[in-house]
Amino acid sequence: MAIVIATGSIASAQDATTKYVRFTHDGQTGFGILNGTSIATLDGDPIAGAKPTGQTVALDSVRLLPPADASKVFAVGMNFASHISSASDRPPPLFLKLPTSLTGSGSDVELPPDANNVHFEGELVLVIGKQAKNVSEADALDYVFGLTAGNNLTERSRQGRDLQWMRAKAADGFGPAGPALVTGLDPNNILLTTRLNGEIVQQENTRNMIHKPAKVVSYLSRYFTFNPGDMIFMGTPGRTSALDNGDVVTVTIEGIGTLSNRTVRPGG
Numbered sequence: 001m002a003i004v005i006a007t008g009s010i011a012s013a014q015d016a017t018t019k020y021v022r023f024t025h026d027g028q029t030g031f032g033i034l035n036g037t038s039i040a041t042l043d044g045d046p047i048a049g050a051k052p053t054g055q056t057v058a059l060d061s062v063r064l065l066p067p068a069d070a071s072k073v074f075a076v077g078m079n080f081a082s083h084i085s086s087a088s089d090r091p092p093p094l095f096l097k098l099p100t101s102l103t104g105s106g107s108d109v110e111l112p113p114d115a116n117n118v119h120f121e122g123e124l125v126l127v128i129g130k131q132a133k134n135v136s137e138a139d140a141l142d143y144v145f146g147l148t149a150g151n152n153l154t155e156r157s158r159q160g161r162d163l164q165w166m167r168a169k170a171a172d173g174f175g176p177a178g179p180a181l182v183t184g185l186d187p188n189n190i191l192l193t194t195r196l197n198g199e200i201v202q203q204e205n206t207r208n209m210i211h212k213p214a215k216v217v218s219y220l221s222r223y224f225t226f227n228p229g230d231m232i233f234m235g236t237p238g239r240t241s242a243l244d245n246g247d248v249v250t251v252t253i254e255g256i257g258t259l260s261n262r263t264v265r266p267g268g
Helices: 011-015 213-221
Strands: 018-025 027-036 038-042 052-058 073-077 094-097 108-109 122-130 145-149 175-183 191-196 199-203 232-233 248-253 259-262
Touching: 018 038, 027 052, 108 199, 122 191, 122 213, 122 248, 145 232, 145 248, 145 259, 175 259
Parallel strands: 073 232, 108 259
Antiparallel strands: 018 027, 018 175, 027 038, 038 052, 073 094, 122 145, 122 232, 145 175, 191 199, 191 248, 248 259
16 A cells, blocks of 8 residues: 655644654664655654664655554543534543554554444544653643654444443554654644545544643643653544445644555455
8 A cells, every 4th residue: 555645734834843754674663754755764763862874765665653652552532522512621531542553654454353333533643752740731742742643443333332442442453643753743733634535524623622732641641651652642523434445544634744544354
């Protein structure tokens, strides 16, 4: 499947941003800075302060991975009024995905054989840059390294049946993320667009989030210790629908690019 990278539409934001990618090349995992169709490789994880190696690889010669190596993957539910019947002043509703849920842009997502009602959910994803515990809302965004795009795939039929949403939200491949981890963007004012087979199915600005990124980071840090690379899926806008074999979902976020994944069924 082709890898899609979009440049975003806010030129001033692009001038101030850096796009990091994580990838495999010749059997090795690497990190780099994306410049068009070329990747300037780094000597390690950019979150840890890696430096350029002076080498480059072509984007079309690598397989993109989730842009951070997360130990924990959090998610916020019901965070856009357009996705729920009524907003609430209650604390953010939270759930967990698993690190094994994550997959990179361009990878196929193979559905479990008995999953027949899997929906797309295009989302903004925060990536934590340093260890955090009990941080204030005022300081919370200082702990966010950058942003990426995510697709919080969900088996709707299992949300109401299981004690927890593990099968519904955390199956293998149910957390596509990428294509890049981008620094220098404002998470509170950024356009998210989801397309299903090329047709727009979700489009909304993150300024309409009920629980803002700083609030969510601060709230989570009361109960959990963040480590560098941890991710927070920030909720989906609008309506969703079930996916079929061969469907391609793209999630485009201004300044970040386009996350693209195809859904496949076993033997399909």
